[in-house]
Amino acid sequence: EDQVTQSPEALRLQEGESSSLNCSYTVSGLRGLFWYRQDPGKGPEFLFTLYSAGEEKEKERLKATLTKKESFLHITAPKPEDSATYLCAGSCPPAGNNRKLIWGLGTSLAVNP
């Protein structure tokens, strides 16, 4: 069964304390691994897409990496405004025209000043 698992469920950091969020996947024929940020009461905001093992992408204090089994979202010197839930999703091979995403449950990140 295709599955995406995120850990930890919740993470509390001090401002400036770097850490990583994990997204492990068992998606047959993965066609892309996606990271989103979601603030309370809002829709997810797209961050990154990774397509192949070894690929890395960066945006400000965030860097996403991908291996054959998992992806990491590294947060360097986080600030309180980085507090949010971070969602990971894997793209299955299309069945017909369906570009289906398999979603993880998210990691809730709180950064204390």
Place this chain on the structure above:
Amino acid sequence: DGGITQSPKYLFRKEGQNVTLSCEQNLNHDAMYWYRQDPGQGLRLIYYSQIVNDFQKGDIAEGYSVSREKKESFPLTVTSAQKNPTAFYLCASTNTREQFFGPGTRLTVL
């Protein structure tokens, strides 16, 4: 500005009522999706549409209906057959694989 709009932001429904959630996009995307988000659960796909006048059931379609008469619009109706409709509803669209989301509608059953 290009984007996805959802309305209303908050919606209250009495038991036995049908309600319709609006989703409009001006991104010229072909595919549109409806998800439901509940605390402690991942995003669950309700319906999706790849082109106008065509749509398919997702994983939890029972008690919901949709239409796709225009490329820009993909409204979702929550019918009285949906026994537990209180949730946060998200609309998304894409032309590739990355899905872009609207701000969401929070539906509460009174």
